[in-house]
Amino acid sequence: MTSYAKSLQCRECGKEYPLEARYVCEFCFGPLEVAYDYERIRRAVSRERIAERPRTMWRYREFLPADGENPVTLDEGCTPLVRARALGERLGLKELWIKNDCANPTHSFKDRVVSVAVTKAVELGFKTVSCASTGNLANAVSAYGARAGLERYVFIPANLEAGKVVASNVYEPHLVKVEGNYDEVNRLCSEIAGRHRWAFVNINVRPYYAEGSKTLGFEVAEQLGWRAPDHVVVPMASGSLLTKIHKSLGELHKTGLIAKPATRVSGAQALGCSPISTAYLEGTDTFRPVKPNTIAKSLAIGNPADGYYALRAIKESGGAAERVTDDEIVEGIKLLASTEGIFAETAGGVTVACLKKLAASGAVRPDEVTVAYITGTGLKTQEALHGRLKEPPVIKPNLASFEAGI
Numbered sequence: 001m002t003s004y005a006k007s008l009q010c011r012e013c014g015k016e017y018p019l020e021a022r023y024v025c026e027f028c029f030g031p032l033e034v035a036y037d038y039e040r041i042r043r044a045v046s047r048e049r050i051a052e053r054p055r056t057m058w059r060y061r062e063f064l065p066a067d068g069e070n071p072v073t074l075d076e077g078c079t080p081l082v083r084a085r086a087l088g089e090r091l092g093l094k095e096l097w098i099k100n101d102c103a104n105p106t107h108s109f110k111d112r113v114v115s116v117a118v119t120k121a122v123e124l125g126f127k128t129v130s131c132a133s134t135g136n137l138a139n140a141v142s143a144y145g146a147r148a149g150l151e152r153y154v155f156i157p158a159n160l161e162a163g164k165v166v167a168s169n170v171y172e173p174h175l176v177k178v179e180g181n182y183d184e185v186n187r188l189c190s191e192i193a194g195r196h197r198w199a200f201v202n203i204n205v206r207p208y209y210a211e212g213s214k215t216l217g218f219e220v221a222e223q224l225g226w227r228a229p230d231h232v233v234v235p236m237a238s239g240s241l242l243t244k245i246h247k248s249l250g251e252l253h254k255t256g257l258i259a260k261p262a263t264r265v266s267g268a269q270a271l272g273c274s275p276i277s278t279a280y281l282e283g284t285d286t287f288r289p290v291k292p293n294t295i296a297k298s299l300a301i302g303n304p305a306d307g308y309y310a311l312r313a314i315k316e317s318g319g320a321a322e323r324v325t326d327d328e329i330v331e332g333i334k335l336l337a338s339t340e341g342i343f344a345e346t347a348g349g350v351t352v353a354c355l356k357k358l359a360a361s362g363a364v365r366p367d368e369v370t371v372a373y374i375t376g377t378g379l380k381t382q383e384a385l386h387g388r389l390k391e392p393p394v395i396k397p398n399l400a401s402f403e404a405g406i
Contacts, residue, residue, distance in 0.1 A: 004044070005065035008207055009035040011309070019065070021124055021204045031305070032207045034065040042255040047226055050257075057112055057215035063251055064215075065208045066119040072148045073119075076111035077215050079103040081223040081371070086339040087352075091359040097229070097371045099220055100342055106143050106167065108136035108298075108345075108376035109241070113212035114201060118144045120208040121199035127151060128198040132189040134182050134237070134298045135164030136376050141201060142171035153198065155185050161297060163380040181292050183303050206305075213241045217248025220371050221258055228252075228261035230368035231319070233355045235347045235375055236267040236276050237299040239310030245373075246313040266319040266363065267310060268354030270294035270329060270346075276307045280314060280321035287311070295326045295384045296346040298376060320363040322354035329353055330388050333378060343378035351375075 007016040012030030023032050041062045053059035057077025061068025080100045088096035104111040114137065121129050128151040131141045138154045145152035152173035156165070157180060169175050178185045186202075193200045201209045221228055228249045234242040242265060249261040269277040272294030279287035287307045292300035304310070314321055324332070329346055332353030337343050344352070355372050358364040378385075395401040 003065055003067055004036050004041050004062050005034045006037045007035045008032040021126075021199065023204055023206045034207050034211055036063070036065075036251075038251070038254045045255060045257065047222075047257060050222070057115070057212070057219070060215055060218045063211075063218065063248075064116055065211050066116055066123060071115060071119045072122060072144055073115050074105035074111065074143065074147060076104045076115050078219060081220060082340060082342070084340050084372075087336065090335070090339060091356055092366050093359055093364065093368070093370055094366055095369045097220075097224075097369070098336070098340060098342060099216060099371055099373045101216065101373065101375050102342065102344065102348075102377040106136070106139040107380065108139065109213070109216060109373075110136040110140040110376075111144070112215050113137075113209045114140035114144045116212035117199070117201035117205050117209035118148050118150070120205055121150070121201075122148055124199070124205070126197070126199035128153065128196070129201060130154065130189065130192070130198045131201045132156075132182065132186040132203075134300055135160050135168075135380065136298055137202065138168040138175070139164060139380075142168040142173040142175070145173065146171045155189055157181055157185055157297070161381050161383055163382060167380060182301050183289075183292075210240045210244055213244035214248035214251065216241070216373065217245040218252065221249065221252055224369070226258050228258055228263045229371045230262070231264045231266065231364055231370040233266045233268055233351055233358065233364070233370065233372045235299055235351045235373065236269050236304070236310055236321075237301045237347075238304045239267070239276055239306035241373075241375070242267050243306050243309045243313050246317060263317060264319040264368075265313050265317040266354075266358055267314055267321040268351045269321070269323045270296040270299055270350050271323045271325050272296070273300045273302055274323035275302065276304055276310050277321040277323040279307070279311055281323070285311060294329075294346075295381075296329055296350050297381075298345060298347045299350060320358055322357045322363075324350060324353040324357065330384060332356065333385065334388075336374070337378070342374060344374045345376040345378050345381040346384050347376055348374040348378070349384070
């Protein structure tokens with residue numbers, strides 16, 4: 001199967017480019033995005049045809065910018081959509097669902113974007129893949145690059161959580177710690193990308209990489225019986241995940257798979273790194289870059305590349321945005337775990353804590369079919385809970401000690 005992608009297109013001026021390793025418009029310097037032949041896709045896909053395919057995200061291959069017949073894959077996607085009755089009752093929401101992307105091979109949604117990026121990198125003839133990362137992306141690039149037999153250079157902030165460092169290093173990439181925050185790491189990688197012919201998944205092949213996030217929208221619609229939810233709450237770092245989930249529902253409608261969606265899209269950020277949410281709450285269309293200071297390191301991008309587009313998607317859909325403190329993030333992690341049995345990383349704590357605020361304010365209505373996206377496992381960010389959990393009792397190995405200690 002050849003790709004149904006037809007070109008790269010500037011999101012600002014509309015100029016089109018060939019499907020190559022390119023990410024910025026040479027005329028207006030706007031970001032590039034993959035454009036598709038939706039009429040061809042409409043003729044090629046159906047609900048029935050998708051249902052017959054293996055349960056991975058590549059069941060939606062017509063909507064992805066790479067040859068879906070031989071993808072670089074670890075069977076990512078088709079993660080659980082869990083009806084969150086107990087959490088919904090606590091928050092006053094009648095039909096709340098959790099999209100649990102902790103269940104991916106390297107335990108975050110980054111497996112989706114990296115599977116697409118590495119597949120495209122192989123198609124384009126690259127021998128080395130690389131990235132700047134706050135952790136989860138480094139894990140995925142290390143794993144999927146190994147799967148593809150590629151050389152891997154992975155750059156991370158030096159103060160990254162230990163669990164995420166180990167979860168990259170085990171795949172034996174060239175792992176480089178940089179003394180600086182993510183934005184500084186990313187600037188360094190941009191310089192390296194200009195000198196070495198490497199596929200930087202979130203730089204020169206970013207237009208392809210970002211498309212993998214759409215599968216989170218496709219899956220939710222299919223899991224809900226081919227209907228769009230009324231409201232989604234999405235954690236924001238660069239803002240790309242939110243924009244692509246929004247885009248995915250429109251694509252399903254364009255190709256006849258669902259009715260016209262009226263999904264409201266809301267974003268969640270940590271107060272210590274909330275340029276997009278702050279802009280929304282201040283009623284402005286622009287955001288001010290910030291220096292991150294939060295335990296939610298996977299969301300700690302102070303100068304978000306897709307911030308403007310995330311703001312636009314939130315406003316056009318009638319959604320909202322919120323921000324929460326580190327203490328609220330920890331409480332969000334504990335609330336999700338104690339009500340639904342899902343242990344999320346700090347980004348998940350941000351999502352749940354912001355959902356709680358949005359529900360309390362009425363921004364998320366009680367009767368809406370609401371989906372909250374949990375994008376990574378808490379096993380990678382255990383430091384956030386140190387000193388925040390109840391210490392278990394220690395007893396002697398006998399019944400008397402047990403009964404005296406309870």
